[in-house]
Structures are given as structure tokens and as C-alpha cells.
Amino acid sequence: MSTPYGTAHNANPWLTTLTPRPAARLRLVCFPPSGAGTNFYRPWAARLPQDVELLAVRLPGREDRYREALIEDYPTAVARLHTALRPVFDQPYALFGHSMGALLAYGVALASARLGAPAPVRLLLSGAGGPGTEPPKAGRGTWSDEEIVADLREMGGTPEAVLDHRELLDLILPVLRADYTLCDAFYADPPTSPLLDCPLTVLGGAKDHYTPQDLARWTRVSTGPATHHTYPGGHFFVVGESADAVLATLTTELAG
Numbered sequence: 001m002s003t004p005y006g007t008a009h010n011a012n013p014w015l016t017t018l019t020p021r022p023a024a025r026l027r028l029v030c031f032p033p034s035g036a037g038t039n040f041y042r043p044w045a046a047r048l049p050q051d052v053e054l055l056a057v058r059l060p061g062r063e064d065r066y067r068e069a070l071i072e073d074y075p076t077a078v079a080r081l082h083t084a085l086r087p088v089f090d091q092p093y094a095l096f097g098h099s100m101g102a103l104l105a106y107g108v109a110l111a112s113a114r115l116g117a118p119a120p121v122r123l124l125l126s127g128a129g130g131p132g133t134e135p136p137k138a139g140r141g142t143w144s145d146e147e148i149v150a151d152l153r154e155m156g157g158t159p160e161a162v163l164d165h166r167e168l169l170d171l172i173l174p175v176l177r178a179d180y181t182l183c184d185a186f187y188a189d190p191p192t193s194p195l196l197d198c199p200l201t202v203l204g205g206a207k208d209h210y211t212p213q214d215l216a217r218w219t220r221v222s223t224g225p226a227t228h229h230t231y232p233g234g235h236f237f238v239v240g241e242s243a244d245a246v247l248a249t250l251t252t253e254l255a256g
Helices: 038-045 074-090 100-115 145-155 166-188 212-221 243-253
Strands: 003-005 012-017 026-031 052-057 093-098 122-126 200-205 226-231
Touching (some): 012 074, 026 074, 074 100, 093 100, 100 122, 122 243, 200 243, 212 226, 226 243
Parallel strands (some): 026 093, 122 200, 200 226
16 A cells, blocks of 8 residues: 555655555655656565665656646756655655656755755665766757657666557656756756765666766765665666665665
């Protein structure tokens, strides 16, 4: 059973708790990649240690927020996210983000540092290059439908039934374009201050379009200790062939 985070009178539309564990010692807040929603992390929820509660971020314009305006501006997205998520930072928490989600998780950690909010016990960044990276696919927000679909096929992670379904594509493509524009905005002017001091975990796919050098740029954003992990697979290694290995890494890195 998955529920919006909080009680019925205090539900948070930005979060879904996929497997509620109210007694957990740690909250793991997971930010989605471009075009995705909370279901991206559903396979993880029951497989994480019992003392870790997974809270999946739901952005405007998708799932039951589909009537809300999409966000294309990176600073706006981060500011709204931090305001919405800060109530769940009242106990130890970690942030995980894949692809676009990594950029958002980093931005939320920076916002906490700037505003004096509790810091994450660990920041886990996956499938994205750090500040200073030249994005290998800039400008995708202006690509044609055909170019975006071809790119999705190349990256994997999107069921072929979705790519062949015109009605579904009409719903997904505007979300992707907004998310791609947001990512381009980050890389055009990435925030680099204040310097964080939390531990970092950086994860990448051996066949992803982000290079080891791109991933290593994350080590510049924090004075805390950093670990690096490379897995078989392409951009969506976290939910593909390396899902088990990624979950094992998370279990180790988040151990109390």
C-alpha cells in the first residue's frame, strides 16, 4: 500500500510513502529521473532494510498532479521542493536522486545548508554528471517527438508498449520536455555554494552517456567522505540489470 506522506489531514502531495514504516530510524527521499513519477522506485520499497522508509517524490504534472503546471526552471523546482519536503527532515534522512533526480536532490541539500535546516546524513547521486559537466544531450527540450522517442529507445528503461502508444506519448512527451529544459538550466548555471559537508555516494552505469570524469565532479560539492560505484548497464542501470547490486550498495551506505 502506498500513501501520501502524513496523515489524512496533513497529506503532502509532493511525497508518497510506498511502504509505510513509521518506526523507521531513517527516511530515504528519492527523486525521479526525467519523465518519471513515484512508481520508478516502487520495486525498491519492500526490499530496503526494515529501518529505512522510502519516500518517493511526486513532481507537478504527473500522476494525480497531472493538472498542475510543469516546472521548467531549476531554481524554482528546488525552492518549491525544499519548502514541501522540509517537514520530513525532522528526523534523520538521506536523499537519493537518479539522472534529473540527482540534480534536484543536490539542490535540496544545498537549500538545507543555506537555510540552516537539518542536513541529510548522506547524499546519493546517480546517473548524472556534477556541476561543470557538459551535458551530452543538451537541447532535448526542443527535439521532435520522433527524436525523443528514438533517444528513449536507445537509453532503455521505457517499455516498448509505451513508446508505441500514441495516447500515452501525448501525455509523457510534455513532461519530458519540461524536465529536459530543467536539466539544461542546471548545467548552464549550476549552483556550487555553499559547500556541503555530508557524505556522498556517487553511482554510475558503465555504458551510460555520463563518463567517470563527469560523475567525479560531484566530489567537489562536499567536504564529506565520498564513495564511487560503477555498475554494468546503461543509463537506467538502477532499475535494470544492476538493480540488485544498487540495492545492496544502498543497504551498506545507509546502515546505522
